[in-house]
Each structure stands twice: as C-alpha cells, then as structure tokens.
Amino acid sequence: MKTAAVKTAPVKTAAVATRQLKLMVRTHTEISQAVCALCGWPNLTLKTGTGLYDGTVHLGDVCKLCLRGGKRGAAMRTRAHAMELRSLAENGVSTPRNGGGDHYSPWLCRYADFLDDVAARLENMTEWLPRPG
Numbered sequence: 120m121k122t123a124a125v126k127t128a129p130v131k132t133a134a135v136a137t138r139q140l141k142l143m144v145r146t147h148t149e150i151s152q153a154v155c156a157l158c159g160w161p162n163l164t165l166k167t168g169t170g171l172y173d174g175t176v177h178l179g180d181v182c183k184l185c186l187r188g189g190k191r192g193a194a195m196r197t198r199a200h201a202m203e204l205r206s207l208a209e210n211g212v213s214t215p216r217n218g219g220g221d222h223y224s225p226w227l228c229r230y231a232d233f234l235d236d237v238a239a240r241l242e243n244m245t246e247w248l249p250r251p252g
C-alpha cells in the first residue's frame with residue numbers, strides 16, 4: 120500500500136513493539152472545547168478535530184501546535200506534559216487546574232506514565248498525516 124507520506128529514514132526497530140498510532144480527522148456534531156490529548160492545552164475544535172487513535176480506540180484530540188510540531192515536536196510536548204503532571208502529583212499542590220485534593224495524585228502518575236508511553240509511540244509513527252475518519 121503506497122501512501123503520500125514522505126519516508127525520511129528506514130523504520131528503526133522499536134524497543135517496544137506496539138501497533139502504530141494513527142491520526143484521523145473527525146467531524147464533531149457540535150463545537151466543543153477539550154484539552155489536547157498530548158500536551159494538555161485547551162483545544163478549541165470547530166466542527167472537525169484531529170483525533171489520535173490506538174487501533175479503534177480514540178485517545179483524544181490533538182491540538183494544532185502538536186500537529187504542526189510533527190511527531191517529534193508532539194512527543195516533546197507530550198513528555199513536557201507528563202513531567203508537569205508528575206510534579207503536580209509529587210508536590211500535591213492544590214490548583215484550580217487539578218481541582219485540588221490528594222486523590223488526584225495516583226491518577227496523575229498513571230496518566231503521566233501513559234503519556235510517556237504515548238510519546239515513545241509517537242516517535243515510532245511512520246506517518247504523521249491526519250486522514251479523513
């Protein structure tokens with residue numbers, strides 16, 4: 120199967136052999152505001168959003184900055200977000216953003232681990248091209 124994606128380098132053997140993540144453009148039924156699945160920034164979506172999919176599982180929508188940064192830029196932003204969440208969890212600081220409360224810490228750590236995993240998988244993507252869903 121040929122794709123329009125430009126292959127820049129031979130695919131490296133990934134340490135973690137997982138299936139490819141993919142980007143798909145979806146049409147929303149209404150205007151929604153969510154946060155980017157990768158960097159956590161507010162992501163205002165107008166009718167269409169670019170979702171990140173693990174197989175058929177929708178991990179969340181990706182903001183324009185992450186999309187523009189390519190897979191490496193997006194992976195960097197994802198790792199920065201994971202670090203931010205870990206420091207929130209470790210410091211246990213109540214902020215309006217996390218709603219405060221210690222019960223968020225385990226969840227934040229798990230989510231940070233998940234984001235690190237996603238970041239590694241982003242770098243292994245062979246194609247960074249949103250497709251019509």
Ligand SMILES: [Zn+2]
Nearest residue numbers: 155158182185
């Ligand atoms: Zn983002």
